Amino acid sequence: MKAVVQDRFGPPEQVLRVTDTDRPVPGPGEVLVRLRATSVNTPDWIAVAGVPYALRLAARAEGAVRGTDIAGTVAALGEGVTAFALGDAVFGTKWGSGFATAGTFAEYTVTAADRLIAKPEALAFTDAAACVMSGLTARAAAVDAFPTGPGTRLLVNGASGGVGTFAVQIAKHRGAHVTAVCGPRNLDLVRDLGADEAIDYTERDFTAGPDQYDAILDNVLNHPPRRSFRALAPGGVYLPNSIGNTGGLLAGLATMAGANLRGMATRTTVRSVDGNFTPDRLAEVAALVTSGAVTPVIDRVYPLEETPAAVAHMYTHHARGNVVITMGD
Template identity: 50%
Template structure:
């Protein structure tokens, strides 16, 4: 099968090259899916570029421990492994192969077929295209967990999303609004109207104004950029406000790891971590919200599988508006 393979760290278009690999066999509790679409996420950029360097002991010192990038998947079931119920060949599905980190031999999704844990797979809502379904997995589920489960956003609360026009940010704005919050989005000039169209009542153009300098106070701040130290972002929180840091930063050696550690100590009561939990229920929940029209998947661009390098470079530029999707068909 066609597979995008990575031999080392470096510029995406140089190190991500199309090759061939064997079609995997689903094991106990796994489902073999023919990939119709996948999407590019932050872990893919980190593992392609190999930065920040502090993560290389985890990702792999000279090259990624697994040569295939990608974790989101939308496609059609080809076969099921032992003890799998609820799925059959021909079913349209979406889900994730992500199991919590970079692991040797872990399957990727920048390929034509992949194996997915059945517990991390759901039937694709009929109204969603494969591209939309793929784009809803890591970003959509993470934003859902952040707003609904971690911050526990309630009606009438004030929520600020820094990086509101990115993949995760576009979902966070919509989900906070769907939960009844008054949302403020932070983005660049060219994305102001997009963020407003997603339900933000207020939009701050960071090229003109720095949100920590404003007088407004927020019950929840989700920071997908971390261009300010957590101690500074915490200044705009209400007394019981919650800070959700969610960026590794751009520093080649340490990224935002030092500031995140300091921030956790500085305001541990207000500090919350976010985890991507691709359970079947979370997938069904985000799918239902999109199917109902309460949330939409914003796709910046869809690339063919052979142009995975360009897609990752686009994501790494930090200029993407919403999701970057790869089509394997």
Template identity: 45%
Template sequence: MKAVVHDVYGPPEVLRVEETDRPVPGEGEVLVQVHAAGVDPGVWHLTAGLPYLIRAAGFGLRAPKHRIRGLDVSGRVETVGPGVTRFQPGDEVYGIAAGSFAEYACAKADKLAHRPANLTHAQSAAVPISGATALQALRDAGGLKPGQTVLVIGAAGGVGSFAVQIAKALGAHVTAVCSTGKADLVRALGADEVIDYTRTDFTDGTHRHDLVLDIAGNRPLSLLRRTLTPGGTLVIIGGENGGNWIGGNDRQLRALLLSPFLRQRLRGLMAKEHHAYLDVLTGLIEAGSVTPAVERTYPLTEVPDAINRLMAGQVRGKLVIEVR
């Protein structure tokens, strides 16, 4: 099969398309014929091996342990491994499969769900990681209740575009923060109010919110706390600063240390990968409450271009790799 591989850590240009062996599903796994695969910041981190914390977590200290990149997947079940009862060959599925930038990929069955009936494969591939992260940030970490006010910082990105829609579906009043060129997309997603951060300082304390999601940001905790009500909750999702060792995790660590001494709740998020979140998202999607915002699709040969565009902060919504 064709797959996007790399043997050294580095910029997206180290990735190349190569013929390699088709994987064989093991216990509890499913072999998926890949139709499309989503692009998210995690793909870049695993390609670059940064922050170094990733390497120490088991992905390979000097070189990548797993050569094929890609995480989000949408496709068709080819075969199932021992112990799998939820799926059978021919089922249309989506979810998370390590190595999804390939014609075939193995996935743990508990990380897959039946694909939403009203989406294409390209749309489905945009959902799993970003959609599940947004859902967990709002519902699990944020404890969102109907009628509360939510501020989504980074609302036009992958996680943010889902967070705006899911928060609305859960009954919240949503204020979205983005740049000038992305405001029209965020309005179309259903935000009640849109703030252009290049023109307005939304951290001046004028408006406060019950729940704030800060997605891949770098603002100090002191400024973010000004956007919260006295008993509000801040959820920090990712972050691209903090150096090569721990990356954006430094703000999450400081938030966890400070939170016990405050009335406000400051939380980081380590998103879980399980089909239960996909099942919830499928329901919202099929009900028409959530629609993936796919800006553009790329072929396998242009994966480096897609990653570079994502990390440059130019993307409105999601990018997807179409495999077939």
């Protein structure tokens, strides 16, 4: 099978190559999926680039196949799997199911059967791939970490990215007042997604104004926590969801740790965003999409052979929505 293999840490177009590898074999409780689409997420460019450097201690580079989001058809079943049949359209994740076999930047991948659900017929493979990590993370922020609803005010910093575009729509669907922070070229995009207010970060610093919010979903971490906390209403919740765009030993990990420490010191609620997969959570995201309440925003679609360029585009931190990779027709 064709797969995109990493040789070392570094710029995606220098360290990723398309090659032929052995097709993985599903073990007990596993499913072999013929991939039709996957997406590029922040953990992928982190693992390819090797930043922050501290993460290199846990991420193997040589021979690794990155990617976790799955959208495709069942090609083989491991012993004991009865929930699916050959040819079933499925989507889900490899996240949390082990990485002894290839990731999803490949024609085939293996994952645990309980990391997949049936793909609705109305959901395109490309949209299904975009829904997994981005959709689950946004849902976790707007439903679990801070239950948005009528009368709540949510600010999404980094609203035009994969998670941000889902979060704006999910929170708005739930009745929240949503303020979206993004660059000037994406203001119309976030307004079209339902944002009540759009802030151009090059013109206005949301941490310096008088407005306050019940929750801030921070997908960028471009402000020190002490400044972001100023924009929270009394009892507000800060949701850090980024390692930042800088390199170095720790990058934004130190900022995330600092947010938690400052939160404890100032009695400000800081919550992590648990976007982990469960069948019910992904089914909920899929239902929002198939009903028309939420539309996955896809910036670009790349064929598998152009995966290095897809990861490089994500690495610029300026993708509008999700970056998707397709395999075959």
